[in-house]
Amino acid sequence: DGGITQSPKYLFRKEGQNVTLSCEQNLNHDAMYWYRQDPGQGLRLIYYSQIVNDFQKGDIAEGYSVSREKKESFPLTVTSAQKNPTAFYLCASSITGGDHTYEQYFGPGTRLTVT
Amino acid sequence: KNQVEQSPQSLIILEGKNCTLQCNYTVSPFSNLRWYKQDTGRGPVSLTIMTFSENTKSNGRYTATLDADTKQSSLHITASQLSDSASYICVVSAYFSGGYNKLIFGAGTRLAVHP
Numbered sequence: 007d008g009g010i011t012q013s014p015k016y017l018f019r020k021e022g023q024n025v026t027l028s029c030e031q032n033l034n035h036d037a038m039y040w041y042r043q044d045p046g047q048g049l050r051l052i053y054y055s056q057i058v059n060d061f062q063k064g065d066i067a068e069g070y071s072v073s074r075e076k077k078e079s080f081p082l083t084v085t086s087a088q089k090n091p092t093a094f095y096l097c098a099s100s101i102t103g104g105d106h107t108y109e110q111y112f113g114p115g116t117r118l119t120v121t
Numbered sequence: 122k123n124q125v126e127q128s129p130q131s132l133i134i135l136e137g138k139n140c141t142l143q144c145n146y147t148v149s150p151f152s153n154l155r156w157y158k159q160d161t162g163r164g165p166v167s168l169t170i171m172t173f174s175e176n177t178k179s180n181g182r183y184t185a186t187l188d189a190d191t192k193q194s195s196l197h198i199t200a201s202q203l204s205d206s207a208s209y210i211c212v213v214s215a216y217f218s219g220g221y222n223k224l225i226f227g228a229g230t231r232l233a234v235h236p
Contacts, residue, residue: 010164048125048210048226049165096164110224112164 009033010113012097017118019091027082027116029097036102038080039110042066043094052095055080056102084118091120123148125213125227133233138201142230144194144211152216156185156196159208159229168196168209201234208232 009032019025031038037056041049051064055074069088074080080099084091097113125146134140146154153172157165169178169185171194177186182199198205208229214222 046130046228048228049224050226051224094162098164108222109167109170112166114164115162117162 010099010111012113012116017116019120021120022086024083024085027095029080029113030078031099033099035099037100039098040082041096043096123225125211125225127211127227127230131231134201136201136203136234136236140198142196142209144227146192146213148213148215148225150216152214152222154187154194155212157210159210165210203234206234
């Protein structure tokens, strides 16, 4: 899990409520990412940020929002507009630029259950 | 369409035996191929990264191969241990201008090592 922390590990919410997942890194990485993992499927990119105060939509951004006010932090909000929010959410970070073989380091994940 | 397919979906082997996991991809433009190990309920951890010019890379008992012509990769695990029980994810990176690598994830092979 390196220097990336995600909290909480388990999260339970009622349908219709917004919920924010925390992701913090102390690796001094510029880039941060949010992925969603569902059983039997590969990870899918929700949002990514290559620099503070800038972020881009990934493949499945609908119903999610993010902010990047600090280099170390990239919180993800799952809004009530997300039709199927129950999943395992993974945050990752990496350096950017020059060497395109740079590693993405993943956090331990947050399992969100919405009922 | 950029895709990564892994086989088998699941595998059971006895402790001490070897096994090989397969990955086929249709990703362009290809940047690099990675294998990750993911323990249940945890974030993925990198095992190897290979660029176009590399056809084999080892990390302890793990050896990855890459055939860029046929767009196939394999992960060979030697003398398996109980701690090898995990999901193994093949990830292919497509390079886009601006320094951003888009990662395309396979669904993973779930390996169970039994005593």
